[in-house]
Amino acid sequence: MEKVWIEDLAEHVGEEVEIRGWLFNKRSAGKIHFLIIRDGTGFVQAVMLKSDLPEEVFNLYDTLTYEDAVVIRGTVRRDKRAPGGYEITLKDLEVYSKSLDTYPIPKVRPENVPDIGKLFKFRHLWIRSRKQWATLRIRDEVERAIHDFFGSRKFVRFDPPIFTPASVEGTTTLFPVNYFEKGEVYLTQSGQLYLEAGAMALGKVYSFGPTFRAEKSRTRRHLTEFWMVEPEVAWATLEDIMELAEDLVVYIVERVLENRRTELEILNRDLSKLEAVKKPFPRITYDEAVRILMEEKEKGRDIDFRYGEDFGSDEETVISERYDRPVMITRYPRKIKPFYMKPDPEDPEKVLCVDVIAPEGYGEIIGGSQREDDYEALLQRIREEGLPEEEYSWYLDLRKYGSVPHSGFGLGVERTVAWMTGASHVREVIPFARTPDRIRP
RNA sequence: GGGUCCGUAGCUCAACAGGCAGAGCACCCGGCUGUUAACCGGGGGGUUGCAGGUUCGAGUCCUGCCGGGCCCGCCA
Numbered sequence: 201m202e203k204v205w206i207e208d209l210a211e212h213v214g215e216e217v218e219i220r221g222w223l224f225n226k227r228s229a230g231k232i233h234f235l236i237i238r239d240g241t242g243f244v245q246a247v248m249l250k251s252d253l254p255e256e257v258f259n260l261y262d263t264l265t266y267e268d269a270v271v272i273r274g275t276v277r278r279d280k281r282a283p284g285g286y287e288i289t290l291k292d293l294e295v296y297s298k299s300l301d302t303y304p305i306p307k308v309r310p311e312n313v314p315d316i317g318k319l320f321k322f323r324h325l326w327i328r329s330r331k332q333w334a335t336l337r338i339r340d341e342v343e344r345a346i347h348d349f350f351g352s353r354k355f356v357r358f359d360p361p362i363f364t365p366a367s368v369e370g371t372t373t374l375f376p377v378n379y380f381e382k383g384e385v386y387l388t389q390s391g392q393l394y395l396e397a398g399a400m401a402l403g404k405v406y407s408f409g410p411t412f413r414a415e416k417s418r419t420r421r422h423l424t425e426f427w428m429v430e431p432e433v434a435w436a437t438l439e440d441i442m443e444l445a446e447d448l449v450v451y452i453v454e455r456v457l458e459n460r461r462t463e464l465e466i467l468n469r470d471l472s473k474l475e476a477v478k479k480p481f482p483r484i485t486y487d488e489a490v491r492i493l494m495e496e497k498e499k500g501r502d503i504d505f506r507y508g509e510d511f512g513s514d515e516e517t518v519i520s521e522r523y524d525r526p527v528m529i530t531r532y533p534r535k536i537k538p539f540y541m542k543p544d545p546e547d548p549e550k551v552l553c554v555d556v557i558a559p560e561g562y563g564e565i566i567g568g569s570q571r572e573d574d575y576e577a578l579l580q581r582i583r584e585e586g587l588p589e590e591e592y593s594w595y596l597d598l599r600k601y602g603s604v605p606h607s608g609f610g611l612g613v614e615r616t617v618a619w620m621t622g623a624s625h626v627r628e629v630i631p632f633a634r635t636p637d638r639i640r641p
Numbered sequence: 642g643g644g645u646c647c648g649u650a651g652c653u654c655a656a657c658a659g660g661c662a663g664a665g666c667a668c669c670c671g672g673c674u675g676u677u678a679a680c681c682g683g684g685g686g687g688u689u690g691c692a693g694g695u696u697c698g699a700g701u702c703c704u705g706c707c708g709g710g711c712c713c714g715c716c717a
């Protein structure tokens with residue numbers, strides 16, 4: 201008998217198959233029992249008829265509790281009455297191993313959903329639930345789309361180091377690690393500087409990996425360990441990289457809509473919100489964004505903002521509300537952006553940068569810029585920021601030996617997946633979230 | 642770092658003004674041949690987060706500690 205995965209059942213209608221999985225739920229009407237089995241790839245209902253089965257098999261139903269590991273054998277049928285459309289007429293049931301205790305997370309009763317703190321305590325079990333299953337499958341699709349996007353454009357994946365001797369951006373807090381007799385090094389908070397070296401060596405590169413920020417940021421948009429995609433392109437201007445960012449986001453959304461529709465439905469995601477994400481994205485400057493804020497303030501919105509500041513999450517939301525797709529904000533004041541960004545030749549107080557703000561309050565999903573490519577200007581910025589010049593000598597070399605314009609950006613995977621799935625917090629879209637207050641499980 | 646709210650059964654929640662800790666789900670037993678968060682009947686289950694204090698009496702009031710939620714700042 202063929203062993204099959206639930207996601208492939210459509211190819212086995214009429215056949216007798218074996219499914220190995222776990223008991224997700226069960227219901228009975230006496231002489232007919234229904235089992236909902238999950239095997240990781242999906243969920244399927246199996247029907248047990250008293251009239252069809254040996255008594256000892258039929259009676260096994262009574263002993264089943266949540267998350268027992270089971271092996272079932274039976275015939276695959278299409279059936280409108282079955283959740284999911286396919287059903288197994290059960291012929292044989294084997295309880296491979298029993299749950300040893302009451303399952304700590306109750307199943308699918310909305311009035312009975314544990315509070316979020318308890319769910320995270322049982323995160324290792326919570327990921328078996330339907331919504332978490334759907335969420336993590338969408339995350340996989342987003343990641344796969346990212347690799348396919350860059351692969352199809354012949355980018356070379358370039359893995360920057362995770363141990364780094366110095367801060368990339370100087371401002372944010374780093375996680376120190378004891379590194380033999382060399383003392384303290386830090387977990388990376390961005391691979392960007394290394395990616396710039398990669399772009400000069402390989403032309404178009406991107407990285408995909410974890411980054412770490414020791415910020416005690418307790419918000420729905422922050423993790424201390426999160427994943428980031430960072431492309432970096434030689435000879436690219438700000439405009440080039442904005443187009444790349446736009447294409448990437450559109451492609452991710454298309455792929456999720458195409459391949460993860462069932463999962464979006466499980467999550468009750470409003471598909472029209474995602475279907476609206478098409479080129480072109482609106483492009484506004486920082487100054488124009490400030491004007492929008494002032495207009496909203498005059499309309500009576502409670503906005504506390506002064507020109508020259510960075511936008512807080514409230515401001516981002518107010519601005520993004522005007523659009524049905526992500527909005528690109530360019531040319532922020534130099535003072536609130538990192539040293540490596542290139543000043544705008546038309547207004548040296550601004551830099552050639554772009555932030556992409558997702559709709560629906562999901563905030564900044566992309567931050568990017570054209571990099572300072574002039575040796576002297578970069579050196580001066582490093583000194584102004586009081587950064588350790590020695591640590592940046594290799595980075596300055598990139599401007600010493602055939603410097604060219606180049607640009608890149610970073611896309612936050614969790615924020616993007618949270619937006620796709622409609623999650624209320626980024627910690628729900630990564631298997632095991634790391635926040636300032638939680639390191640277990 | 643700042644603000645704010647909450648800890649009662651495995652889970653979600655009740656418990657008047659301080660007066661015998663209770664219900665639904667889960668679990669166990671019984672019933673029901675198409676259930677869809679099934680349903681119906683019965684049963685077991687508690688050091689009310691921890692440590693003190695006030696009181697004849699504390700889940701309830703006070704103090705401290707521990708654990709957690711939400712919002713903001715910083716960012717992706």
